[in-house]
Amino acid sequence: MNDFKEVHLSKAEIYTYLAWQDEPGKPFGIAITAHTLQPNTEIAHLFTNWLNRLFSE
Numbered sequence: 001m002n003d004f005k006e007v008h009l010s011k012a013e014i015y016t017y018l019a020w021q022d023e024p025g026k027p028f029g030i031a032i033t034a035h036t037l038q039p040n041t042e043i044a045h046l047f048t049n050w051l052n053r054l055f056s057e
Contacts, residue, residue: 009055013051014028014037015028016051017037017047018031018036018037020047021036
């Protein structure tokens, strides 16, 4: 059961990923500037796959 609207899913995924970093809670804009969010890395693919399994019906 999700406690958020479907339209907010991508936001929940990104903030969950940021919460798992060595410096958790980094603001989204700073995470982009610091290259924390790298979509083509192994960890990004693992995270995406995990989220897909977690939220799939």
